[in-house]
Amino acid sequence: MSLKITEECINCGACEPECPNKAIYEGGEKWSISEGTSIKKKKYIYNGKTIYKNKKYKPISNDIYYIVKEKCTECIGFFKDPQCASVCPIDCCIEDEKNKESTVNLIKKKKKLHNN
Ligand code: SF4
């Protein structure tokens, strides 16, 4: 499953540079699927939803850092543990129970995002 950031976030910014998929954005910042990934195809399909490589999407939060579930792989393929959760000083990067994914799917997701 992907991780999410709860409302307790103090906007310290420690998590954002640690994400190997650039799945973490500052509140108010637009996100894109291609930023921090090596997607080559124009379209990326995630859970039946089409995401366009060159499109910038609206922020998921305007107030606190947020995680894009379409990009989060629990750090699989890069690190043993989710890096955002490891560095967050107040433990507000937690598992998103609404976005459960199997390890097999997370590995596929990582391969899609990084084209390998
Ligand atoms: S778990 Fe890893 S991939 Fe997911 S948002 Fe945190 S740092 Fe990024």
Ligand code: SF4
């Ligand atoms: S490390 Fe934690 S408190 Fe800091 S910005 Fe990220 S989620 Fe928020």
